[in-house]
Every structure is written in C-alpha cells, then in structure tokens.
Amino acid sequence: MNTNPPTPAEVKILANVPVTRVLALGRWTDAALPEKRGAVMPFEARETMALMLAGKIDQWFARSDGEGAVFLMNVTDPAEAHALLEALPLGQAGMMTFELIPIGPLWPLGLLGRDG
Template sequence: MNTEPPSLEAMKALSRVPVTRILALGRWTEKATPAARTPVMPFEARETMALQLAGKIDQWFARSDGEGAVFLMNLTDPAEAHALLEALPLGQAGMMVFELIPIGPLWPLGLLLRD
C-alpha cells in the first residue's frame, strides 16, 4: 500500500469529476401563490412522472422548507435539464425556477485506489 501523499498533479487529475447526474434545486417564484399553483399541480405531477418513467428523473423530493422541489436527474447536460424543467407546467407558468448542479463521483475516493 502506498503511504506517500498524492502529488499535486495526481490531485488535480482526480479532481476532474465526470458529470454523471444533475441535481436540480427548485424554488417557487412570486407567481406561485397557493391559489395560482393549486390548479397546475395535477398537470405538473403527471408530466414529472412521465419524465421519471422516461428515465430522465431518477428521484424527486419536496424541500423540507416548503420552498419547492428537488430532482436527481439522469442527465449530464445542464442545458437539457433546463429545457426539460422549463417545459413542465410550473416552468411554463413561471412559477418555479431551478438551480442546476452537475454532480459526479466523489473524487477523493480515487486516492484510495493509488498503488
């Protein structure tokens, strides 16, 4: 087992994480009053489920602060994720916006695989 600390070059190489998923953090906009979003939600739920069945969304969650939704998406391109989320009913109505975070494997684990 190699007990030497990794070189700076090795650390830089390992830190280049391949994007394997997109974490989408949604939040309500000012337009998304309870009265405005209630009639849209059945359509939103159906279209979100269609994205899950198509393999685009792996998991979906409600934010515990009540401020929106969180999706773990099986995508690598933030532009594709943005287009899909904007096409959902809440996106079309301007009631939800998303912060998109490309994510991948935890690179420091690669340090354990060094010879």
Template sequence: MSRVLDKLGMRATRLTKLACFGALIAVLAAIGPAISFAQSAPPSSGLDVPTTKLLAIGTFTAKGTPDQWKPLLPAEVRDTVRLYLAGKIDQWYLKQDQSGVVFMMNATDPKEARELLGRFPFGQAGLMEFEIIPLGPIAPLRVLLADPPK
C-alpha cells in the same frame, strides 16, 4: 517463544497499517474542502470528473403562490411522472419547508435538464425556477487506487 514473537510482529504490522490508514483519513479530511472546490474547477485542473447525474433544486418564485400553482398541480405532477417513467428523473422530493422540489436526474447536460423542467406548467407560468448542479464521482478517491510504496 518464536510464536510469541510472530504474534507480536503481526500485531505491529496491523498497527502500522492502521496508523497509515488513519493518516490517510486525516489527510483526506484536511484537504477535503479544497478538493470539494477543486472538483468544480475547469478541466485543466487535473481533477476531471465526469458528470454522471444532475441535482435539480426547484424553488417557487414570488409569483408561485398557492392560488397560482394549485390549478396547475395535476398537470405538473403528470409531467413529473412522465420524466420519471422516461428514466430522466431518478428520485424526487419535496423540500421540507415546502418551498419547492428536488430531483436527482439521470442526465449529464444542464441545458437539457433546464429545457425538460422548463416545459413543466410551473416553469411555463414562471412559478418555479431550478438550480442545476452537475454531480460526479469523488475525485480524491483516486488516492486510494495508488500502488502502496514498497
């Protein structure tokens, strides 16, 4: 009989933990949009996160027609490969609509990224502009590091 009660007690404990975990997920989902906004808030927000990478989204300008960029493409690719081999570009993609490129950069300073990408032939010719987005760790995960109540 005591074994049955022990098993029931263990199941109740597991169910309680599962319910707490479910509640935590629900809270994180509910505050997720606010937290996403808060991550870009100024350092005084208490949700400071370091910038660990930059997302660079390049889009052709109105001047960036195929007639203009095709002759520059070999030099543009060489410069991209050089930044990749230097460790500044971690991943590179072509946007599916072929309106530009996306780079995941191993850099933390948006000004540095703009300077590096601005040296490319497309940038020099005014054919492509980049939106630079600083990225960092997901701040709400700190909730998971709090000591459980006793």
C-alpha cells in the same frame, strides 16, 4: 496502501470527474401564489411522472422548507435538465426556477487505487 498525501498533479487529475447526474434544486417564484398552484399541480405531477418513466428523473423530493422540489436527474448536461424542467407546467407558468448542479463520483475515491 499509499499513506502519502496526493501530489498536486494527482489532485488535478482526480478532481476532473465526469458529470453523471444533475441535481436540480427548485424554488417557488413570486408568481407561484398558493391560490394559483392548485390549478397547475395535477398537470405538473403527471408531467413529472412522465419524465421519471422516461428515465430523465431518478428521484424527486419535496424541500423540507416548503420552498419547492429537488430532482436527481439522469442527464449529464445542465442545458438538457434546464430544457426539461422549463417544459414542465410550473416552468411554463414561471412558478418555479431551478439551480442546476452537475454532479459526479467523489474524486477522493480515486485515491484508493494509488500504488505504493
């Protein structure tokens, strides 16, 4: 087991991890007035379920602060995630916007395979 800290070159190589998912942090917009959401939500739920069944959404959550939804998406390109989310009823109605965060394996795990 190597107990030496990684060299700068190792850190640069290890930190270049592949994108394996996109984390989508949803937030209601000003257009998402509570009295308008109810009419859209049955369609949103149906279309979101269709994305899950198609393998594009792996997990979904409600934000505990009530500000929207969080999706763990099975896509590697934020542009694809954006297109899928904008096509949902809340996206089409301009009621929800998403911060998209490309994610991948923890790069420090690569240190476990270092020699010597």
